[in-house]
Each structure stands twice: as C-alpha cells, then as structure tokens.
Amino acid sequence: MVISATAWASTSTAPSPYESLAPRVERGVIDQRIFARLAALHIEPAWPVSEAAFLRRVHLDLIGRLPTAEETRRYLDDPEASKRARQIDHLLSRPEFAEYWSLKWSDLLRVKAEYPINLWPNAAQAYHRWIFGALQQDLPLDEFARTLLVSAGSNVHHGPVNFYRALPSRDPLSLAKAVALTFLGTRPEAWSQEQWSGMAGFFAQIGYKSTGEWKEEIVLWDPTLSPTAGIGPARFPDGTLAHLSGDKDPRQVFADWMLAPDNPRFARALANRIWAWVMGRGIVQEPDDFRADNPPSHPELLDELARELVASHYSLKHLFRLILNTQAYQLSCVPQSTDPRAAALFAYYPLRRLEAEVLVDALNDLTGTSETYTSAIPEPYTFVPADVRAVSLPDGSITSTFLELFGRPPRDSGLESERNNRISAGQRLHLLNSTHVRRKIEQGPRIAELLRGPPRGVIDGIYLAVLSRPPTDDERQTVRATVKPGPNGARAAALDLIWALINSDEFLHRH
Amino acid sequence: MSSPLSPDGRWQACSPPTPVSPSPGLTRRDLLRRGLLCTTGALLANNLSLRALAAASPPAPAAAGPRPAPRARSVIQIWLWGGACHLDTFDPKPGIGSEFTGPLSGAIETNVSGMRIGELFPLLAKQAHHYSLIRSLTHGNNGHETAAYMVQTGRSSADRSVFPSMGAVVSLFKGYDAGYQGLVPPYLVLTELQGRFSEAGFLGARYKPFATGGDPARDPFGVEGVVAAGLTETRQRDRRELLHRLNTLAHTLPTDPVLTASARAESQAYDLILGDAGKVFDATQEPAALRDRYGRTTFGQSCLMARRLVERGVPFVTINYKGWDTHKRHFETMRTKLPEMDRGLSTLLQDLSERGLLDSTIVWCGGEFGRTPKVLWEAPWNGGRGHHGRVFSALLAGGGFKGGQVVGASDAHGEDVAERPVQPADLIGSVYSLLGIDENARLPHPEGLDVRAYPPPLSGKTSQGLLREIMG
Numbered sequence: 001m002v003i004s005a006t007a008w009a010s011t012s013t014a015p016s017p018y019e020s021l022a023p024r025v026e027r028g029v030i031d032q033r034i035f036a037r038l039a040a041l042h043i044e045p046a047w048p049v050s051e052a053a054f055l056r057r058v059h060l061d062l063i064g065r066l067p068t069a070e071e072t073r074r075y076l077d078d079p080e081a082s083k084r085a086r087q088i089d090h091l092l093s094r095p096e097f098a099e100y101w102s103l104k105w106s107d108l109l110r111v112k113a114e115y116p117i118n119l120w121p122n123a124a125q126a127y128h129r130w131i132f133g134a135l136q137q138d139l140p141l142d143e144f145a146r147t148l149l150v151s152a153g154s155n156v157h158h159g160p161v162n163f164y165r166a167l168p169s170r171d172p173l174s175l176a177k178a179v180a181l182t183f184l185g186t187r188p189e190a191w192s193q194e195q196w197s198g199m200a201g202f203f204a205q206i207g208y209k210s211t212g213e214w215k216e217e218i219v220l221w222d223p224t225l226s227p228t229a230g231i232g233p234a235r236f237p238d239g240t241l242a243h244l245s246g247d248k249d250p251r252q253v254f255a256d257w258m259l260a261p262d263n264p265r266f267a268r269a270l271a272n273r274i275w276a277w278v279m280g281r282g283i284v285q286e287p288d289d290f291r292a293d294n295p296p297s298h299p300e301l302l303d304e305l306a307r308e309l310v311a312s313h314y315s316l317k318h319l320f321r322l323i324l325n326t327q328a329y330q331l332s333c334v335p336q337s338t339d340p341r342a343a344a345l346f347a348y349y350p351l352r353r354l355e356a357e358v359l360v361d362a363l364n365d366l367t368g369t370s371e372t373y374t375s376a377i378p379e380p381y382t383f384v385p386a387d388v389r390a391v392s393l394p395d396g397s398i399t400s401t402f403l404e405l406f407g408r409p410p411r412d413s414g415l416e417s418e419r420n421n422r423i424s425a426g427q428r429l430h431l432l433n434s435t436h437v438r439r440k441i442e443q444g445p446r447i448a449e450l451l452r453g454p455p456r457g458v459i460d461g462i463y464l465a466v467l468s469r470p471p472t473d474d475e476r477q478t479v480r481a482t483v484k485p486g487p488n489g490a491r492a493a494a495l496d497l498i499w500a501l502i503n504s505d506e507f508l509h510r511h
Numbered sequence: 512m513s514s515p516l517s518p519d520g521r522w523q524a525c526s527p528p529t530p531v532s533p534s535p536g537l538t539r540r541d542l543l544r545r546g547l548l549c550t551t552g553a554l555l556a557n558n559l560s561l562r563a564l565a566a567a568s569p570p571a572p573a574a575a576g577p578r579p580a581p582r583a584r585s586v587i588q589i590w591l592w593g594g595a596c597h598l599d600t601f602d603p604k605p606g607i608g609s610e611f612t613g614p615l616s617g618a619i620e621t622n623v624s625g626m627r628i629g630e631l632f633p634l635l636a637k638q639a640h641h642y643s644l645i646r647s648l649t650h651g652n653n654g655h656e657t658a659a660y661m662v663q664t665g666r667s668s669a670d671r672s673v674f675p676s677m678g679a680v681v682s683l684f685k686g687y688d689a690g691y692q693g694l695v696p697p698y699l700v701l702t703e704l705q706g707r708f709s710e711a712g713f714l715g716a717r718y719k720p721f722a723t724g725g726d727p728a729r730d731p732f733g734v735e736g737v738v739a740a741g742l743t744e745t746r747q748r749d750r751r752e753l754l755h756r757l758n759t760l761a762h763t764l765p766t767d768p769v770l771t772a773s774a775r776a777e778s779q780a781y782d783l784i785l786g787d788a789g790k791v792f793d794a795t796q797e798p799a800a801l802r803d804r805y806g807r808t809t810f811g812q813s814c815l816m817a818r819r820l821v822e823r824g825v826p827f828v829t830i831n832y833k834g835w836d837t838h839k840r841h842f843e844t845m846r847t848k849l850p851e852m853d854r855g856l857s858t859l860l861q862d863l864s865e866r867g868l869l870d871s872t873i874v875w876c877g878g879e880f881g882r883t884p885k886v887l888w889e890a891p892w893n894g895g896r897g898h899h900g901r902v903f904s905a906l907l908a909g910g911g912f913k914g915g916q917v918v919g920a921s922d923a924h925g926e927d928v929a930e931r932p933v934q935p936a937d938l939i940g941s942v943y944s945l946l947g948i949d950e951n952a953r954l955p956h957p958e959g960l961d962v963r964a965y966p967p968p969l970s971g972k973t974s975q976g977l978l979r980e981i982m983g
Binding site: 016017018114115116167168169174177187188189333334350351352353376399401404405407410412413415417418420422423424425426427428429430432433434435436438472475478479482483496497499500501503504505506508509511 | 656657660668669670671672673696703704706708709712713715716717719721722724733735736737739740742747749750752753754756757758759760761763764767769770772773775776777779780781783784957958959960
C-alpha cells in the first residue's frame with residue numbers, strides 16, 4: 001500500500017537531511033500492524049528516512065560502526081532501487097556483525113573476569129570466544145540457549161559453562177533467576193516465591209569442582225546433591241510439576257520444556273529483545289520485564305515475530321533482516337506527531353546516544369588512532385593489542401577511562417538497562433575539551449588525509465567522514481562564512497569544523 | 512509502564528512529556544532558559560525502572576524515622592589502595608619482636624596522652640586531637656576486590672545485588688538530587704578510578720565518580736576536559752558558536768528530550784571550561800608555602816585539592832592513594848610512603864581546622880584490609896607483608912567525629928580483634944548519620960527491592976552498632 005504524499009506537501013517544504021520525500025510503503029505484516037494502529041489513533045508517522053541517514057543507521061545498528069566516506073559515496077551514487085535490502089544483507093555478512101553482537105550478548109551473559117562476577121580472565125575469554133563463534137555461524141538461538149543451559153566441563157576450555165559461574169552467588173535460586181531473566185525476560189518480582197522455588201528445583205544439582213590448574217573449575221551435573229530447604233520440587237513456571245528421574249540432568253528437563261515448539265515464552269522473549277535492539281524500545285518495555293501487569297504494546301505483532309523466529313529455526317539474522325526491511329524501521333527520526341503515545345507506538349525512529357564502545361571506535365576509525373585498554377586483574381595478565389576495537393574486548397574487566405565515563409555496563413546483573421547511554425556533563429566535557437579527543441583530532445593520521453585537496457572537496461569530505469552525508473547548502477554556506485583561514489591558518493579552521501561536527505548531536509546519536 | 516514513553520523510556524518522569532511546540536523564534540536554549548522543557552529527567556538515573564524511580568524520588572524515608580541532624584557537609588576519603596599495614600601506621604606494637612615489626616619497631620607518642628602511632632608519623636603525632644583511630648575493623652576477607660567492595664559498601668559480597676559505594680550513596684543523598692548546585696561533580700576522584708568494582712553499583716552511571724585524570728603536582732593540573740592547554744578563551748567561544756550553528760539535528764528536533772538533555776549537559780560542561788568553577792583546580796592560587804607544607808607530591812597536592820573542593824561544597828572527594836600492596840620490599844616502601852602520607856594528611860587536618868572546615872568535613876583514611884603482622888621474610892617475598900582482613904585500622908576525623916580517641920583494639924600481635932569489633936557497616940552508617948542521612952532512607956533498586964541506605968550488620972557477625980563513642 002502506498003500512502004498518499006499529499007499530506008507531506010502541507011507539512012513541510014524543506015525536508016531535513018534525515019527525511020526523504022519518498023512515500024511510505026508498507027511492506028508486510030509488521031508494517032500493517034504498526035501503521036494500522038497509528039492510523040486508528042490518528043497519529044501521523046514520521047516520513048521515511050533519507051538514504052544517507054539510512055546507511056548510517058543500518059551500519060550502527062548491525063555492525064556498530066560508521067560507514068566510511070567512500071562507502072557512503074558509493075551507496076548514495078548507486079541508482080539501484082533495491083539497494084537498501086542489499087545493504088542490509090551485506091552488513092549481516094560483514095565480520096563486524098558477530099563482534100558487535102557479541103558485545104551485546106556479553107553484557108547480558110555477564111562476561112567479566114572480576115567482581116562480583118568472578119569468571120577470571122581466561123574463563124571470561126573462553127566464554128566470549130564461544131559467544132562470538134555462535135554469532136558468527138548464526139547458531140540457532142534455541143541451540144544457543146540449550147548449550148548455555150546444559151553445558152558441563154571446564155571453565156577455561158568450554159566457554160558456555162561459565163553461564164553458571166557468572167553470578168555473585170551460585171545457589172539454585174540465584175541460578176534460576178539468571179536463567180529466567182536471560183531467556184524468559186522475567187525479573188524476580190514477576191513471579192511468586194512458590195514459582196521461584198519450583199524453578200530453582202531444576203538448578204539444585206549443579207556442582208562446581210576445582211582442578212589442580214590455576215583457577216580452573218569444572219561445572220557439572222552432580223546427582224548426589226540434594227536440594228536445600230525452600231528449593232523445589234522442580235516445577236515449571238506454568239505450575240506443572242516436573243518428573244525428574246535420576247538418570248536425566250534436571251537442567252535438560254527444563255531446557256526441553258523451555259524450548260518445546262508449543263511453548264511460546266522463549267521465542268517471545270527473544271523476539272522482543274531483538275526488536276528492541278534495533279527499534280530502540282521493546283514491544284514489551286523494558287525488553288526484559290515480562291509480567292502480567294506490563295502488557296505488550298502490540299500483542300499480535302509480538303506473537304507473529306515469535307512465530308517467525310521459530311519458523312526460521314531461530315535465526316537471529318533472519319529476524320534482523322525482516323525487521324530492518326520494514327518501513328517501520330525505515331522511518332526518519334523526525335516525529336510528525338506531538339501525540340505522547342507516538343514513541344511507544346513506533347511512529348518514528350528514536351534518537352539514542354552511541355554506546356561507549358561504538359563511540360570511541362568511531363572516533364578512532366575517523367581519526368586513524370587507537371586506545372589503550374587495561375584490566376586491573378592480575379595473573380594471567382591480559383594484553384590488548386593496539387588495533388583491537390572496543391566492541392571486540394572480550395572481558396568486561398578490560399576497560400578505559402573513556403568506556404567508564406560513557407556508561408559501559410558493569411555487567412553485574414544482566415539487565416538490559418545496565419547500559420547507560422544518557423549523555424552527561426562529564427561526557428560532553430570530555431568530547432569538547434579533553435586532551436584525549438583533542439589529540440585524536442589534531443594528530444590523527446586520517447585527519448591529515450581529510451585535509452588534503454581543494455577547499456570545497458575538503459568540506460564535503462569532512463561531512464561524509466564524520467556525519468556520513470554531504471553538507472546541505474545551508475551548512476556549506478555557514479561553513480564558508482564561519483570557517484575562514486583565521487590567524488591560526490586554514491588547517492586550524494578545518495580542525496575546528498571537524499571538532500564541531502564530532503561534538504554535534506548528529507554524530508553522537510543514532511538517528 | 513505501558514504508558515507512552517518518549518524514545519528510550521527515560522523521560523517518563525517528565526510531566527508533560529514535550530507538548531511544547533516552540534514558536535519559530537524560540538531556540539531550544541530559550542526554552543531551556545524559560546524552564547519550559549522538562550529538565551527533571553536529567554536528574555533521574557536513567558537506568559532505573561519506573562517503580563524504582565517512584566521509590567527513589569525523592570530519596571525519602573520509608574517510614575517516619577529519626578533523621579539525624581547533619582553535622583557534616585562533605586567527606587574526604589583517602590583510600591589506601593592495596594591495604595596499608597595497621598602495625599606500621601595506626602596500630603603500632605612496639606616490643607613484640609622483629610619478626611612482626613621488622614625494622615619499624617618503634618611507636619611515637621602523640622599530643623594526646625596514651626595515644627601512640629607509627630614511628631614514621633611525626634607530623635600526624637602533633638594532630639591527634641583532631642582524629643580518632645579505629646583499631647578493630649574486621650571483615651575477614653583477604654581478596655582485594657571483595658574486601659574493597661565490603662569496606663566501601665558495608666555489604667556482604669554474597670548478595671545478588673551490587674551495592675553502591677559510600678561515595679555514590681552520598682552523591683545520591685547530597686548531590687544534585689538533593690539540591691547541590693555546584694558545577695563540579697558531587698562525587699569526584701583524584702585522580703583515577705579505583706577500578707575492580709563499579710563504585711556506583713546498581714545506582715548506575717549517573718552516580719559514578721568523576722575522575723580528574725592529570726596530576727595535581729603539576730601546574731597546570733590538567734583535569735581532563737576542564738583545562739585545555741593552548742586554547743584561548745576566545746577560540747573556545749568561537750568554536751562553541753560554530754558548534755551551535757552547525758548542530759543541524761538539534762535545530763531539526765528542538766524539543767526532543769534526548770537532545771535537550773544533551774544541550775543541558777553541554778551547557779554545564781562549558782560552565783566548567785569557561786566559567787569560574789574550573790578555577791577550583793588551579794592550586795597556583797594557594798600560597799607556595801602552604802603547597803610546600805602539603806608536599807609537592809601527587810598525594811600531597813591531592814590533599815590540598817580535596818580541601819579546595821570541599822571548601823566549595825563538593826560532597827564527596829576520594830583520593831585514590833595507590834601503592835600499599837607491599838608483598839615485597841615492604842619496609843623500603845614504607846620509608847618513602849609513610850612520610851609522604853604523614854605530611855599530606857597532617858597538613859590537610861590542620862588546614863581544614865584553621866579554616867573552620869574540619870567541623871563540617873569528615874576525613875576517612877583507610878584501605879580494604881591490613882597486612883599480615885608476621886613479616887614474610889622467606890622467598891619470594893623477602894620482607895613483605897600479605898593481605899590481612901581479620902583486623903585492620905582506619906583514621907576518622909572531623910564532621911562530628913571526636914578527636915583523640917581510640918576505638919577497639921587488636922590483640923597482642925595485631926592478628927585478631929581483641930575489643931569492640933567494628934564492621935565496615937558500622938563505620939559507614941556512622942558517616943551517613945553525621946551527614947544527616949535518614950536512618951530509614953531507601954536506595955532506589957532497579958528491581959524495586961526494598962533496600963536501605965544504611966548497610967545492615969553482616970549476618971553471623973556481632974555488631975556493636977554505630978561508633979557512638981566518637982560521634983559528638
């Protein structure tokens with residue numbers, strides 16, 4: 001269905017660089033659900049996103065990295081009508097896809113060497129390596145979950161066993177809560193004490209055994225362990241009593257229940273997370289807070305996404321591809337409605353500050369510089385080569401002042417909300433005026449390359465590199481009028497322009 | 512939570528969300544200035560759920576409880592990172608033999624009769640009327656990270672939640688949420704974060720300390736972001752003007768709450784860069800003789816900087832004083848570190864007192880544990896000391912803490928508590944009490960749990976409660 005463009009003409013004559021004059025096109029059931037709801041409530045959706053803003057957005061959302069100036073030029077010059085879909089496919093196959101999404105999963109799975117999650121460095125790295133491998137091969141999410149749930153073996157040799165180690169305490173109740181939060185989007189207050197006690201019954205026979213090796217630990221099913229008071233008998237969260245026999249790992253019994261084709265809970269929880277990751281908010285919001293009194297904004301849509309996930313054999317990439325190709329995702333960030341419900345109903349793409357890791361990687365990509373990351377944890381010492389990007393750091397204990405300042409999550413709890421992307425005065429201070437950022441701009445080798453060439457080309461080149469778009473005519477005029485080779489010379493003027501664009505809201509946010 | 516939220520669900524506390532449609536001539540900045548836009552959102556920790564926000568806003572008592580009258584306004588925490596030896600500092604044991612004391616076998620009398628301290632503290636010995644010593648702190652843990660967490664939060668490490676450190680809690684109750692107006696962040700660390708655990712815990716990044724970076728012993732003290740060498744004020748202003756003119760996204764979305772928060776943060780940042788607030792970091796305004804008295808070392812000048820900060824009302828300043836984890840070369844290290852500490856800390860106490868600031872400023876000096884009383888003479892240590900969490904010491908001064916007192920005692924060899932065990936929770940609760948934090952105040956927990964600000968006694972350990980004997 002093509003929505004008439006007549007409304008557009010009356011709204012505005014000069015679109016921003018973020019919007020497109022193209023009509024909105026509904027492309028399937030997701031769009032039907034979203035736009036029918038908006039129409040019924042008389043909420044005008046945003047106009048479609050411009051080509052340049054789409055390219056930048058989809059890069060950030062899929063691989064956590066800005067397009068280069070060259071990639072942007074090539075994309076904008078490409079006349080092919082299907083170039084957005086092709087771009088999505090291309091990014092899903094880029095190696096950075098697995099790096100970026102390992103970061104996300106490592107937050108949720110609490111991949112951290114020390115305190116209060118005491119995985120220890122080599123175990124944290126084994127855990128991260130496994131997660132990365134799973135994403136690289138698009139391991140079906142049900143298998144991903146099952147492996148984490150039932151694994152046994154050494155923490156340093158078999159990464160996924162660290163799932164049961166990445167907790168401040170390892171009693172059955174704490175383990176049950178971690179499983180429920182991670183795979184069912186259920187927080188402690190959502191269930192009764194009785195439900196928790198039943199759920200904990202599945203995790204009462206997890207044993208931990210140290211070996212002679214330094215900090216090595218074996219996680220295993222230990223049938224000789226008997227549950228303590230208040231734990232069990234094992235009961236599924238829906239209230240059904242489980243039949244545990246001595247010859248089957250109770251974790252296996254739980255995994256069978258959770259991943260059964262007729263049990264929608266896991267698929268809904270995961271589909272909702274995936275939606276929230278790219279759309280900026282969940283259909284159930286917060287995305288890990290499923291409970292009776294927190295209903296989804298679009299219940300049918302959530303069910304459809306969950307079914308789609310199951311039908312695609314739990315392919316993360318499939319769901320990303322599906323969502324990113326919708327018109328709903330491809331709306332601009334400029335709302336056309338002041339209705340306070342517009343955001344929760346996905347009437348526009350929400351602005352979000354870049355994550356700490358993505359931001360510092362972008363600064364480094366742009367300037368050709370690198371960072372030093374360190375870990376306070378002794379033995380075995382962790383060495384981080386200079387060319388490692390922040391999104392690829394394998395362990396939450398490896399960090400830098402910048403990452404801490406910009407709200408990198410401590411990986412304490414596995415809650416989505418641990419990541420703090422709200423901008424603060426301290427962050428602005430750092431970007432505006434720190435020696436760290438100034439040095440990158442003034443001394444970065446790629447900056448030197450940007451400054452070569454005729455003035456007009458330099459201005460366009462700077463805009464393409466920093467904001468992933470050419471300047472508008474207005475901007476070009478402003479720059480020419482303001483950025484004059486003053487007493488500090490042409491170079492200083494160009495550096496001021498780069499500095500200003502890096503500190504602009506457009507650079508700092510997904511839009 | 513099904514209520515309509517703006518983009519990331521962070522601004523729901525704003526009322527109304529953003530119904531203001533600006534007339535063409537009004538810039539976002541104008542709107543901000545006129546208070547038309549919601550700015551309270553910026554006051555709320557964004558990573559807390561609605562329910563937690565409801566619980567947190569304002570940080571009010573759960574029930575009408577006793578609200579102690581505030582004695583103290585600020586805290587200076589001198590954190591002896593790595594764990595300083597109690598025997599060589601605040602709990603000397605002369606005469607117990609060199610296998611314990613090593614070459615530091617003496618103790619010196621202070622100006623308070625009967626109160627003796629380590630022999631390398633001659634200057635602190637003249638200031639004992641200002642401070643009290645706790646000689647019976649205990650938690651029994653010998654791991655840096657767990658012990659540091661226990662001492663700074665007062666909590667057991669086995670709890671599922673990760674609690675905020677004292678500085679973050681003080682920042683919650685005495686910082687921006689409580690009407691603190693300063694431009695310098697309310698919780699500040701000289702110069703580097705302690706690392707190892709997240710200071711803010713579940714309170715989230717908003718309550719993390721601001722780490723200055725740089726070195727206060729160098730002029731200018733290059734506080735990261737505040738002081739930029741080589742940029743004139745004119746150039747700073749020109750660049751800011753350019754930034755505003757080219758901020759196209761902000762011009763396109765003048766009422767977006769994410770961008771209004773960004774503009775507000777930028778404006779605060781420039782207040783520090785261009786305004787007078789940043790001058791607090793300029794120690795060249797101090798008399799050279801006073802700077803000499805503090806010692807021209809990073810630690811000495813950090814003490815001076817801490818005084819300048821509390822003088823301007825900053826509620827919590829941490830000096831992260833490294834270098835105490837002396838498994839090897841212990842005594843050689845003490846011979847350089849203890850005189851440096853003696854000079855800086857004694858001058859700080861005296862300077863605060865002379866300026867009338869000591870009454871309203873708590874000074875807490877201590878680390879995550881003590882060190883093994885028995886010297887490890889064998890290889891590979893060759894004269895080092897290990898970690899010792901069974902008993903250790905701390906110094907407390909000012910803000911309502913009496914001076915010249917000793918609380919508790921360790922046994923003859925400084926291995927265990929002999930009298931009046933003091934848990935970290937007792938010390939932390941005492942500080943909160945002097946700051947006037949309500950005894951029933953709650954912390955906003957992300958999962959809505961009912962959590963009190965005052966840490967409870969550790970289960971299975973006896974507590975004798977707050978340090979009433981030294982609270983005036």
